[in-house]
Amino acid sequence: MEKKRIIVVDDDKNTRLLIENILTKTRQYDVIQARNGEACLRKLNETHVNLILLDLQMPGIDGIETLKRIKKQAPHIPVIIMTAHGTIEKAVHSMKLGSYDFLTKPFPAERLKVTVKNALEAVALETEVKSLRSVLDSRFQFKNIIGRSGVMQEVFRAVEKVIDSDVTVLIQGESGTGKELIARAIHNESKVRHAKPFVAVNCTALPESLLESELFGHEKGAFTGAASRRIGKFELANGGTVFLDEIGEMSPSTQAKILRVLQEREFERLGGNALVKVNIRLLSATNKNLEEEVRKGTLREDLYYRISVFPIKLPPLRERKEDIPLLVSHFLERYSERENKKIKGIQREALNVLLGYHWPGNVRELENAIERAVVINNTGQIIMNDLPQHIVTFGREGIEYPDETLPRWIERLEIEVLQKTLLEFEGNITQAAKKLGIGRATIYRKAKKYNLPISK
Structure with a gap:
């Protein structure tokens, strides 16, 4: 399999070397280092790139300005923001500008690998959907x-x-x-x-x-x-x-x-x-x-x-689940245009939930779910938090994780719920704890354990 090419942009040489070491050990990635935003943009012109890991605080043009220029020059390339200095507000702002996700330093090697993998999968899915949309001719569409x-x-x-x-x-x-x-x-x-x-x-x-x-x-x-x-x-x-x-x-x-x-x-x-x-x-x-x-x-x-x-x-839709990505793309296009929003696709995890759900209401229920997701979405990409809770709950039951132990499966689910809830309330522990029905101390301890962003 062809290796994916990743640019790591950070003014700290040790950080660049550490990330390169983590990613190259997987034998799935080639890593190019850039010490600032200007160097990143030059390399972007010189070579094909699949993903960019971008620090927020750098000399010269900072991460936010670099992100804006990347999105203007190569909007299809996913960008993951890294920050040790910025607040949750800056991270949220970067996502509104088009970054795929953010990592708060220091981050575990496993979190880095998972985030990179998810970003590349999301792009691959978006590319697949665009390809499917381009061949929606008489074979795949009848009115x-x-x-x-x-x-x-x-x-x-x-x-x-x-x-x-x-x-x-x-x-x-x-x-x-x-x-x-x-x-x-x-x-x-x-x-x-x-x-x-x-x-x-x-x-x-x-x-x-x-x-x-x-x-x-x-x-x-x-x-x-x-x-x-x-x-x-x-x-x-x-x-x-x-x-x-x-x-x-x-x-x-x-x-x-x-x-x-x-x-x-x-x-x-x-x-x-x-x-x-x-x-x-x-x-x-x-x-x-x-x-x-x-x-x-x-x-x-x-x-x-x-x-x-x-x-x-x-x-019924449950007997033709291979049509769900195409239907999702169709409904996203329809309701994004109606709501005057630019929704670039759906995250892999959210799509997996849709594929795992049994759809008793069939295509009408799927259409209603996507319409609702477009209306409430504020990230530019449909995520699980945009989907109705009953679909998420029962959709997860239909997803198999054959290589995971039960404790690891529970931990992954816990991280996901905590991260989405903290993002929803911009890192506010009190509000997150109230929604999840657990104590503030529990939220704080688990956020520290999983290196999740919280407001000071």
């Missing part, structure tokens, strides 16, 4: 439906087969899998019907007494409160597509009328006798097992066979 997994490619191929047909399609899948998106894609890509209306009806959103009127319309005086004629959804969609979501939730009389529309292309408004002719395509969706509903007698067998000529089954 707003994204997926490179084998199961989603099968869905795309099925959709392509029925676009220019009038066959009825039954879209099956759990809530949040994107059934309406599939229906809209079929309609929008149709050469014949795309310019005509797409009318969606959620059959569970209306009481049965109103559903028939909603679908077929009514004449004036058809029932109490019917003060005038009302055009129903089938009539409104003439020439286009009707999408019935949760079609299994209908009374027998409504089922009979829909069957008539499919067979005869005609119906009568409630309270009327005149036949209304329509030319529509019917797409349906359900999260139920409709064959079981037929067996129970709650769904007409003849209607089931009419609406399910071409079934398309959408997989």
